[in-house]
Amino acid sequence: MTDLDDFTITIVGLGLMGGSLGGALRGQCRVVVGVARRPETVERALARGLIDRGTTDLADGVATADVVVLATPVRVILDLIPQIGPLLPEGCLLMDLGSTKTHVVRAMQRLPAHVQPLGGHPMCGKEVSGIAAADPALYRGCTFILSPLAHTSERAMALGQALARAAGAHPLVLDAGRQDFLVGTVSHLPYLLACALVSTADATTSADPAAWQIVASGFRDTSRVAGSDVTMMLDILMTNREDILKALEHFDAALHKLYHLVESSDEQNLRMTLDVIREKRREMFP
């Protein structure tokens, strides 16, 4: 197994994801360098012990890095990739933490040959963003998707997996297109449903002051992800549009089926349908 002991790891972007990763890796590698746009963010990351060293200068931050992790919203990652390529030392592994991978991997294909590229997507998060919410335990137990490119070396791949494991996550290798299709349904669709649910409650029941006294745990849970960072989600929606629209169309059909079963009071088929769904949910989360 690859050991991180001797490596310098630079994290670009010290928000929830980047700050948490720094905190998780610090002490397991030679040094964790943090790069942020604002000096206050660097100071807070240092004060919280999430990084060993910090800078607002990208070139300085990556100059001696063995691994660079881009931890910004997806479209900032897409802007950073061509900028950062020429700044990276020979053999440096360039990873990212973006939630969509097709565009990222495409941008990584144009990196100079001395860089080892590897798409990454840890399946964890919170509805709070920024360094203040960073938590070194955030990655523990989550699946960390890795999307290699055709020319990603075995050594680079092993290093990416070691990094995921060092953060407490389980690496899972998935082609970028397949990952985008799957997360479109299991992650991006639930976000839009949560948003539409909040919007519905706001339009129909929020005029009644009793409404918010009775919101049950079902509503709280189903709407939770509607609190996610909007800039991050907007980037996701715009870079996984096709898969998300397809997932929405499937969902629409499933919901209309339920609507018609309720409307027609077709109890026998409604029970059968709900029984099958309940069983599926149990298979998914035994």
Place this chain on the structure above:
Amino acid sequence: MTDLDDFTITIVGLGLMGGSLGGALRGQCRVVVGVARRPETVERALARGLIDRGTTDLADGVATADVVVLATPVRVILDLIPQIGPLLPEGCLLMDLGSTKTHVVRAMQRLPAHVQPLGGHPMCGKEVSGIAAADPALYRGCTFILSPLAHTSERAMALGQALARAAGAHPLVLDAGRQDFLVGTVSHLPYLLACALVSTADATTSADPAAWQIVASGFRDTSRVAGSDVTMMLDILMTNREDILKALEHFDAALHKLYHLVESSDEQNLRMTLDVIREKRREMFP
């Protein structure tokens, strides 16, 4: 404040809701009597210390009751109300725990004059059902909706509130129609969304073995209530049909709005819409 010390409380139906209520009230009133259809259920409730005394005979169970709580699915409650009326002692308070109230309150209007009727709906639950899942802490901190009838006495109302508080819940008085409209959106709609989401994932991504390794907490939370007891949910859907269909129509419009914003890549309006929704969610759960 009304004291339950001297009261005999009979709970009809010893599933998750009834068993948990028994466990919560036991020791705070003279005696908790449990009535179930099957002798095994009565035995389990006694063995778990959820009731003081149990029987499978409805007439015997309610003969000396000061309060009777119907804790079965809604349509069994509707069947029980006319049967149980003549069996109740003079002045007995008859409550229920059904999730929809319009039909229940209508059935309670036909009870004999010696009975004090009060609709009840505690906003708590789990996706597991039956006495095995009963938990005396289930009601703690939840809102317990009480829907009085025109002739419900102040004394009966105070007793209902005392019972809710003794279980650890916060009583909230709401007219039956208003409660059904509100829970249609904040409770029954999230159930159908969770079901349609599971159904979508099953239809689109479940063929890929990687799908279930990457289900993030967003999906788990948004789909949680799809595991709810089907008989209970079917009764709810059938007795709150109109309000649920209206909530579904509102949701459908909200989701289509989001669909079109994503489809047309109208980022400015999408961001504005998502920002408003995020703010609303924060107001709902500060």
